[in-house]
Amino acid sequence: MTPADLSLTVLHAVRRAVDDGALRVDVPPVVKVERARPGGVGEYASNIALTLARPAGRTALDVAGILRERLRDAPGLRGVEITGPGFLNFTLRREAGAELVRAIREAGSAYGSSTALAGTAPVRFAGPGDLARPGGLGEQSDVGEPSDLSGPGAPAGTARTARTARTARTLRPADLTESRALIVTATVVRLLRGQGADAGFGGDERVHVRPGEYRPEVLGVDAARWALLRPAPQDRPLDGAPLLVQHERNPLFRVRYAHSRVRRLLANAARLGFGPAYETPVDAPELLGLLGDHPRVLLAAARHRAPDRVARHLEATADALLAFQHTVLPLGDEKPSAAHRSRLALAEAAGTVLAGGLSVLGISAPDRI
Structure with a gap:
């Protein structure tokens, strides 16, 4: 389940609560879902209950409880908790990584596109x-x-x-x-x-x-x-001069280098006789979260006319990928396993997101630097 999927799932829960008569509010056009902050519960959170509390004439905790009842059995969700004054916190099922990687592979560089802003003024x-x-x-x-x-x-x-x-x-x-x-x-x-x-x-x-x-x-x-x-x-x-230096202090270099590392990982894996296939959960919450956030970032950048949001997101994705890359290929006498194939699939998905994001900015993503 991607953040976009989670947003729709929560929106459907609001709509069901309204249809059932449990809430008397206008259904919002979209539900905002964000990464849980450090020290929070779960992986994602939403303040939708606080937003709806006043128009519903209920407390935020009451609204959160009504929505949680309608989210308990939602596919892709392992848990829904209420924290603070009425925040909904979500924990995804472990197979969500496989769904995310599959979605990126199927969409390719178009991953993150939507029709959310159809009809927007020129x-x-x-x-x-x-x-x-x-x-x-x-x-x-x-x-x-x-x-x-x-x-x-x-x-x-x-x-x-x-x-x-x-x-x-x-x-x-x-x-x-x-x-x-x-x-x-x-x-x-x-x-x-x-x-x-x-x-x-x-x-x-x-x-x-x-x-x-x-x-x-x-x-x-x-x-x-x-x-x-x-x-x-x-x-x-x-200042343009630092952007020409091939060094980790140069964020543009890091983003493009991270993409090129994915291409080398895929080539080296092929020489070892295996390819990408997400078969077992990968413990890389930061990278998975950033890839899942990519559609939301593109939408926000388009809505606010702010391409810099895409660039910052690419930097964070590249940093997470570069920290993760060392776990992808077998080491020493280690034989390729389902874990290696799954990590390679996740790395490939990250490379796809980096290439797609750079393309939006009109910047090339070379296979080798």
């Missing part, structure tokens, strides 16, 4: 004269269709066609490669598309970012994009 570009203005974007520019930005082989922030802008000047392709605003907007369009939104141009929304220059000719495409996308929109772009 995002728009600014006129090039407004791009240097701190903190925001100005009037919309008519720069072509969304496919001009994110078609196969097109760099993020670069349009293959450009028409006359409302600023009474013609945009050249070069104008569309030098602004952080355009890089962020292009990435947001890809995020929204992954979430099922009808993302395009011509709407009223503007993505507000601090200005920054896109310098692929100096840093290379990958480092240039990371420098603009990794900071939060209101923060300054990163």
Whole structure:
């Protein structure tokens, strides 16, 4: 069970409680589920009972008890506990790891996409004269269709066609490669598309970012994009020089290196005569949790127009994978076993998530570094 599945399961419990007459509230469109905080109970938690308590005219503990009764036998849940003033805490069944790995393998790089934001208003570009203005974007520019930005082989922030802008000047392709605003907007369009939104141009929304220059000719495409996308929109772009250093202090290097390590693990396992197959539970709660959170992170990044959330999540996933990788292959005279095949399957799933996340940001995921 992924966090998205758990969110739906809790939402269905709320709906059943309303249908049964146990709760008199409007069913919310979504239930927020988060990783349990350190010292908490279980693996995930939700404050849905506290949210519904006032409109239901009940205490949060009463609402939590009503929902727990409807969650006891939910597939994928091993336990549901109530803590504090009415938080619901969830412990997943051990086979949840197999379900998660299977879901990632089946979806591939599309893992995490959904239709949650279908119908969201389009995002728009600014006129090039407004791009240097701190903190925001100005009037919309008519720069072509969304496919001009994110078609196969097109760099993020670069349009293959450009028409006359409302600023009474013609945009050249070069104008569309030098602004952080355009890089962020292009990435947001890809995020929204992954979430099922009808993302395009011509709407009223503007993505507000601090200005920054896109310098692929100096840093290379990958480092240039990371420098603009990794900071939060209101923060300054990163200094590009440290992003070119192949060292663990460089987060971009760690993310791409973690993906390349997965490719080497798969190749080395093949030479040893085995491949990935999740056959037995793997004790890697941090990595499993991060992979399960990937759909939620993509949705939040699209909803809040914040690609930096994806970058931070990729860093955490890469760090967890690099700490886990040493357990994957047999050591010494050890023979490959179901445990090794399962760990390899989990590592492969992590590599898929890293590659998919980097792709959203318009950054490559090399097989070898």
